[in-house]
Amino acid sequence: xxxxxxxxxxxxxxxxxxxxxxxxxxxxxxxxxxxxxxxxxxxxxxxxxxxxxxxxxxxxxxxxxxxxxxxxxxxxxxxxxxxxxxxxxxxxxxxxxxxxxxxxxxxxxxxxxxxxxxxxxxxxxxxxxxxxxxxxxxxxxxxxxxxxxxxxxxxxxxxxxxxxxxxxxxxxxxxxxxxxxxxxxxxxxxxxxxxxxxxxxxxxxxxxxxxxxxxxxxxxxxxxxxxxxxxxxxxxxxxxxxxxxxxxxxxxxxxxxxxxxxxxxxxxxxxxxxxxxxxxxxxxxxxxxxxxxxxxxxxxxxxxxxxxxxxxxxxxxxxxxxxxxxxxxxxxxxxxxxxxxxxxxxxxxxxxxxx
Amino acid sequence: xxxxxxxxxxxxxxxxxxxxxxxxxxxxxxxxxxxxxxxxxxxxxxxxxxxxxxxxxxxxxxxxxxxxxxxxxxxxxxxxxxxxxxxxxxxxxxxxxxxxxxxxxxxxxxxxxxxxxxxxxxxxxxxxxxxxxxxxxxxxxxxxxxxxxxxxxxxxxxxxxxxxxxxxxxxxxxxxxxxxxxxxxxxxxxxxxxxxxxxxxxxxxxxxxxxxxxxxxxxxxxxxxxxxxxx
Numbered sequence: 001x002x003x004x005x006x007x008x009x010x011x012x013x014x015x016x017x018x019x020x021x022x023x024x025x026x027x028x029x030x031x032x033x034x035x036x037x038x039x040x041x042x043x044x045x046x047x048x049x050x051x052x053x054x055x056x057x058x059x060x061x062x063x064x065x066x067x068x069x070x071x072x073x074x075x076x077x078x079x080x081x082x083x084x085x086x087x088x089x090x091x092x093x094x095x096x097x098x099x100x101x102x103x104x105x106x107x108x109x110x111x112x113x114x115x116x117x118x119x120x121x122x123x124x125x126x127x128x129x130x131x132x133x134x135x136x137x138x139x140x141x142x143x144x145x146x147x148x149x150x151x152x153x154x155x156x157x158x159x160x161x162x163x164x165x166x167x168x169x170x171x172x173x174x175x176x177x178x179x180x181x182x183x184x185x186x187x188x189x190x191x192x193x194x195x196x197x198x199x200x201x202x203x204x205x206x207x208x209x210x211x212x213x214x215x216x217x218x219x220x221x222x223x224x225x226x227x228x229x230x231x232x233x234x235x236x237x238x239x240x241x242x243x244x245x246x247x248x249x250x251x252x253x254x255x256x257x258x259x260x261x262x263x264x265x266x267x268x269x270x271x272x273x274x275x276x277x278x279x280x281x282x283x284x285x286x287x288x289x290x291x292x293x294x295x296x297x298x299x300x301x302x303x304x305x306x307x308x309x310x311x312x313x314x315x316x317x318x319x320x321x322x323x324x325x326x327x328x329x330x331x332x333x334x335x336x337x338x339x340x341x342x343x344x345x346x347x348x349x350x351x352x353x354x355x
Numbered sequence: 356x357x358x359x360x361x362x363x364x365x366x367x368x369x370x371x372x373x374x375x376x377x378x379x380x381x382x383x384x385x386x387x388x389x390x391x392x393x394x395x396x397x398x399x400x401x402x403x404x405x406x407x408x409x410x411x412x413x414x415x416x417x418x419x420x421x422x423x424x425x426x427x428x429x430x431x432x433x434x435x436x437x438x439x440x441x442x443x444x445x446x447x448x449x450x451x452x453x454x455x456x457x458x459x460x461x462x463x464x465x466x467x468x469x470x471x472x473x474x475x476x477x478x479x480x481x482x483x484x485x486x487x488x489x490x491x492x493x494x495x496x497x498x499x500x501x502x503x504x505x506x507x508x509x510x511x512x513x514x515x516x517x518x519x520x521x522x523x524x525x526x527x528x529x530x531x532x533x534x535x536x537x538x539x540x541x542x543x544x545x546x547x548x549x550x551x552x553x554x555x556x557x558x559x560x561x562x563x564x565x566x567x568x569x570x571x572x573x574x575x576x577x578x579x580x581x582x583x584x585x586x
Contacts, residue, residue: 002466003455010454010494267450270411272439273467274432349411 004284015289018253022293023300025249026328029242030301031314033324036235038313039173043231044222046107046136046171050084050115055221056200059214063224065198066090070213072195077210082203084113087184087196091153093177095145102143104135105171106153108184114203119178123147124164130183131158136175137165142310143175158183172225173313239324243331250286250335258282258339262346269348278343286336290329298325356423357384358518358550359408364417366403366573377403379573381417385566387517390544390551392561395570401554402522404570408552409442409520410434422517439468443516445524450507451495458491460510473513481509485532485539500527508536512543519543521553525560537563 008015056078061068065088075085087108092101109116119126119134124147127134139145139162150159160179169176181197189196200206202215209215216224223229258265265278298321305316366378377400385391393401406412407419410426419426422441429437444450451460464472473481482488485505495503504527511519519540525533537553541563544551553564561567569578 003452003463006456006459007454264452267446267452269435270409270438270444270446271450272435272437272442274435274439277467349406 001280001284001288003281004288007281007285008288014257019289019293019296021249021253022246022289022328022332023297025242025246026294026297026325027300029239029246029324029328030297030316030321031304032235032238032242033320034301034305034314034316035312036232036239037317037320038315039235040228040232041168041315042170042173042313043225043228044171046105046169046176047218047222049120049166049169050201051118052084052201052203052218054202054205055216055218056202056206056210056213057198057216057221059212061214063214063216063221064226065221068198069189070197070199074210074213075195075197075200078200078206078208082114083206084115084201085110085181085197086115086199086201087181087188088198089153089184089188090172090174091187093139093145093151093153096150096152096159100143100145102139102145103174104139104153105174105176106184106187107171107176107178108181108188108197109178110181115201116178119166121164122167124162127163127178127180130180131160132163132180133160134164134166134178135162136169136177137167138170138310139175139177140165153177153187158187243327246328247331247335250290250332251338253289254282254286254336255339255342257285258342262342263350265343265346266348266350269346275344278346279340282339282343283333283336286332287329290332294325294328357420358387358422359383359385359552360418360420361408362418362420364407364414364419366400366407366412367415376573378407378414378570378575381570381573381575383568383575385550385552387548387550388544389566390541390553390564391566391568392564393552393554393568393570394556394561395575399570400573400575401570404575405520405522405552405554409444410438439514440471441517443511443514443519445504445508445511445519445521447523447526451503451510453495456492456494457487457498457506460506461513464510464513468514471515473515478509478513481512481539485509485536501529501532504528505532505536508539517549519549519551521551523554523556525555525557530559533557534559534563 056070057063057065057068058070089106091104091106093104094101116126121134122137133151135145140147145151145162147162147165149162151162152159166178185196206215268278301316301321305314308314361381361383364378364381365376368375368377381404393404395401403412407414413427426434452463455463461478479488485508487502487505487509490498490502490506495506498506504524508524521540525536528536537560540551540553543549553560567578568575
């Protein structure tokens with residue numbers, strides 16, 4: 001480490017430029033990770049907040065909540081324990097005052113079931129009658145809706161009053177609005193089919209499948225959200241590719257630096273400095289560059305997170321960032337191993353001229 | 356027992372028709388407290404001789420005994436450790452790392468060889484003697500050739516080696532400093548029982564050596580130190 005630090009102090013510009021490349025790559029990885037995480041969360045936050053194990057959907061719904069309908073007869077055959085019936089509807093939520101419209105996911109709940117009971121209200125209160133709703137707080141913070149404001153989410157003009165907010169409740173990248181099951185059923189299926197629901201959520205395994213329905217694990221259900229898997233795979237591919245680029249960049253830089261230092265390594269070998277010490281010198285160069293690069297890019301990412309508008313779906317998860325940082329540093333160390341063979345094969349005789 | 360003993364050492368580079376004999380049946384010995392000059396014309400095999408002596412190059416055949424140990428029996432790691440602990444090299448290329456200040460060159464030695472080095476007082480005393488005290492906070496590229504060579508001499512002596520191998524150690528020094536450096540090496544050999552072997556083309560330095568080993572066309576012999584034929 002001593003040799004590496006002195007070397008970097010002496011060649012500040014050279015190492016700063018290498019560090020700059022690492023900073024840019026690491027910054028890109030952090031931002032992509034945050035974006036991937038944010039978009040992933042925006043698709044599934046509400047589902048995660050239910051803390052459920054299984055979901056019952058119509059067998060023809062292809063795993064999609066908005067295409068699923070469960071009839072009263074089918075619903076009746078499923079056990080009542082740890083169950084929550086939901087009615088889902090995609091709708092534009094519109095204010096009466098200025099006509100502001102936001103695409104939302106309306107989730108109708110029964111007040112005697114677990115999702116309603118477990119709603120974590122962050123401001124206001126939970127809904128108590130059929131014309132009150134609880135909304136994801138992004139509707140308040142980003143879309144300027146207000147607590148106590150009246151909204152409508154269909155053409156029939158029913159008014160719903162926003163009485164409370166919940167945090168981190170998005171579904172399919174849209175804010176969730178929790179309302180009484182009765183009104184959502186009538187909005188979605190019409191007044192004659194109020195007994196129909198979209199699906200049944202379980203915190204345990206119902207252990208039976210009624211004809212015309214299917215029971216899915218929640219993770220399988222999330223993976224079937226349109227575009228969710230493809231989007232995640234794309235981001236994962238980009239992040240892995242960037243990590244590999246880090247590996248290649250570090251390897252190339254360290255290889256070039258090592259080649260330039262061959263005469264000095266040869267002199268040190270003449271003086272009896274071991275291959276191990278020289279190898280550690282190359283590895284510590286990589287560690288110093290990677291750690292500095294990652295630390296500076298983490299700081300830049302923090303500044304970005306502070307200045308980024310709330311509407312941008314980016315989630316900076318510290319644990320994930322630490323994991324990504326470790327991966328970058330690990331890739332750099334692996335990159336440093338590539339010129340190692342050159343170091344061990346340096347002939348000390350080259351340090352002494354003549355025949 | 357001689358400190359260094361080479362028996363029937365041969366070194367051939369290349370094979371078959373491309374084979375070139377650099378050293379031919381070399382027999383050499385050096386004792387504690389001796390300063391020996393290695394002389395001879397360019398291309399005669401002096402540097403090859405020095406490399407083999409320092410374990411940098413292996414001989415094609417023959418026996419190399421240093422302090423009673425057969426150098427050829429050691430693996431590269433053992434040879435490396437032996438060089439670190441027992442041999443001080445003063446090279447033509449000054450052997451200083453360009454990215455370390457002079458004081459850090461010694462810190463590096465302390466990192467790789469934690470015991471047996473000169474004390475701070477010893478180092479300061481020697482530094483004053485060869486006039487490098489004021490150079491401690493400078494990088495090698497801020498020093499003249501002579502200053503670099505003096506630092507390199509101090510660097511080589513800093514590990515308190517038993518054997519000092521010097522390849523043209525005074526080439527970059529002015530006459531006065533060259534003499535001073537040779538006096539220092541001579542003093543180290545005579546007072547501290549070190550073995551000093553010096554490749555040189557400088558006839559003035561023969562006044563400070565005990566023996567002159569002349570190599571011509573890969574063959575060596577001890578000759579009179581008064582013999583001023585160096586090339």
